[in-house]
Each structure stands twice: as structure tokens, then as C-alpha cells.
Amino acid sequence: MCFGVRDAIALALEHADAGPLTILGDLVHNPTVLSVLEAKGIAVAQDVAHVKTPTLMVTAHGTSGRTLARTRALGLTVVEATCPLVHVAHRAVATLARAGYHVVIVGQRDHVEVRGLTGDLDRFDVLVEDDDVLALEEYPRLGVVAQTTQAAQKVLHLVDLIRRRFPQSDVRFVDTVCKPTKERQSAAVEMACQADVVIVVGGRSSNNTRELVQTCARYCARVHHVETDADVRPEWFAAAQIVGLTAGTSTPDEIIDCVEARIRQVDDQIGAMPRSVAEGLR
Numbered sequence: 178m179c180f181g182v183r184d185a186i187a188l189a190l191e192h193a194d195a196g197p198l199t200i201l202g203d204l205v206h207n208p209t210v211l212s213v214l215e216a217k218g219i220a221v222a223q224d225v226a227h228v229k230t231p232t233l234m235v236t237a238h239g240t241s242g243r244t245l246a247r248t249r250a251l252g253l254t255v256v257e258a259t260c261p262l263v264h265v266a267h268r269a270v271a272t273l274a275r276a277g278y279h280v281v282i283v284g285q286r287d288h289v290e291v292r293g294l295t296g297d298l299d300r301f302d303v304l305v306e307d308d309d310v311l312a313l314e315e316y317p318r319l320g321v322v323a324q325t326t327q328a329a330q331k332v333l334h335l336v337d338l339i340r341r342r343f344p345q346s347d348v349r350f351v352d353t354v355c356k357p358t359k360e361r362q363s364a365a366v367e368m369a370c371q372a373d374v375v376i377v378v379g380g381r382s383s384n385n386t387r388e389l390v391q392t393c394a395r396y397c398a399r400v401h402h403v404e405t406d407a408d409v410r411p412e413w414f415a416a417a418q419i420v421g422l423t424a425g426t427s428t429p430d431e432i433i434d435c436v437e438a439r440i441r442q443v444d445d446q447i448g449a450m451p452r453s454v455a456e457g458l459r
């Protein structure tokens with residue numbers, strides 16, 4: 178689990194002990210962690226207008242200045258768990274916008290982090306695929322920033338496409354993919370290159386987990402995304418010598434350990450002998 182998510186969970190549990198707390202959106206995109214928070218009595222609201230506790234927590238994904246102002250205007254106490262590396266992306270967006278650049282975010286349009294990054298802008302674009310670059314209008318100055326959990330290689334590819342599509346424009350790119358995401362991605366690539374089967378553990382709606390699945394699938398033909406050990410299927414490991422294991426940055430260690438134990442148990446049951454379980458969790 179990355180430090181941003183770990184610190185946000187610790188802060189939520191600490192504040193829940195002190196009094197009623199509502200979290201704005203999902204603290205992490207992992208159902209197991211969310212059920213722990215729910216058991217602690219922590220409420221979740223998708224909009225500040227629906228908050229019924231005096232204290233509201235902003236998640237590690239961050240939010241816009243406009244939303245923060247609206248929250249304070251309602252008289253709510255705000256606890257900010259925004260990851261410092263998401264703050265870096267917010268500062269990059271603000272600096273580019275102030276300097277007259279049309280801001281382009283490489284990321285998932287509906288993701289809470291991207292909504293926070295764009296929430297103070299009146300005009301912006303969000304793109305995630307090659308076709309989105311073709312739909313982009315020309316501006317004399319384009320400032321590109323990435324959602325922190327995007328695959329670094331994909332971001333560089335899209336920036337290159339933007340530069341080639343608008344050779345007359347001043348295209349400025351600020352690399353805001355966070356270090357834990359980059360390290361996890363490169364460890365996963367190294368592992369996927371050696372593995373016959375790769376298991377990626379993480380929430381179905383976790384962006385960095387889905388990016389890991391796509392990245393591993395470029396280097397290994399048999400990649401499976403699981404949320405818990407209950408999703409692991411024995412038939413996936415037929416004739417596998419090396420099983421690779423990696424996880425999104427919001428996946429608790431205990432869940433990864435259970436998945437690893439399940440893989441080893443399946444191995445015993447089917448009598449196959451994977452040479453090893455290679456971890457891609459740097």
C-alpha cells in the first residue's frame with residue numbers, strides 16, 4: 178500500500194474515534210478497506226450537500242478549491258487527507274492555467290482525482306486514448322498534466338502524439354505520475370516478463386490496479402485481476418512454472434498474503450509445481 182493511502186486510512190480511523198465522520202467519496206477503491214471503515218461507523222457522501230456529520234474528510238485523491246470553499250461555507254470542519262503527490266499535480270494545473278496554457282489532463286474523466294484537478298477550471302480537456310488526441314482542438318499553448326496513477330509510458334506516448342498533432346503549439350508537459358505508481362509499474366513489468374501467469378490484486382474500480390493489469394498484459398499472455406483470494410481459479414495455473422503476483426497501491430498487505438497463500442494451496446491441490454511466486458511489489 179502506498180504511503181498516501183496508508184496515511185489517509187490512519188487519519189480516517191483516528192478521526193472516527195474522536196467523533197462522527199463522513200468521507201467525501203470512496204477513501205480508497207478497495208472494497209475490503211471500505212468495509213473496515215463502514216464497520217467503524219464512518220459515513221460516505223458523494224456530495225457535500227448530503228453530509229450529516231460536522232466533520233468531512235477529503236480523500237487522498239484530493240478535491241478542488243471550489244468544493245473545499247463550498248464545504249466550509251456549509252459550516253463543516255474539513256479534514257484533508259489529500260496525498261502530497263496529488264497536491265503536486267494540483268499545483269502544476271494551477272501554474273499552467275495561470276500562465277495561459279489550456280490544461281489537458283491525461284486520465285479517467287470520471288475519476289475523483291481528475292474531477293478534483295479540473296474542478297477549478299472553466300475550460301480543459303481530459304484524454305486517455307489516442308483517439309482523444311484527434312478530437313482535441315488546437316490552442317497556442319497546451320499544458321499537459323497526468324492523473325497520478327496513470328501508466329507513465331502511456332502518458333509519454335500521448336504527450337508525444339499531442340506534440341506531433343500540434344507542431345505549432347507550445348506544448349508543456351509536467352510529469353505528475355507519482356513515484357509509487359512508477360515503481361510499481363516497473364517492478365510489475367520486470368516480473369511479468371518472467372512469469373507464465375500473472376495475478377494482479379486490487380479493487381475493480383482502482384485505476385492504478387487496472388493500469389497494472391493492462392501493463393502486465395503487454396508482457397504476459399495470462400493475466401488475471403482478482404479482488405481477494407476467493408477469486409483465484411485453479412485452472413489458471415495449469416502448466417505454469419512461474420506465477421507473478423502484484424497489487425494496486427490501495428491493496429492491503431493481508432489481502433495480498435491471502436492471495437499468495439491461495440495460489441500455493443491451489444498448487445498443492447492440482448499437483449503442479451510452480452517454480453516460484455515472483456513478486457512485483459517494489
Ligand code: SF4
Nearest residue numbers: 179181182260325355
Ligand atoms: S497512488 Fe500515488 S498519488 Fe495516489 S495516494 Fe498513493 S502515493 Fe499518493
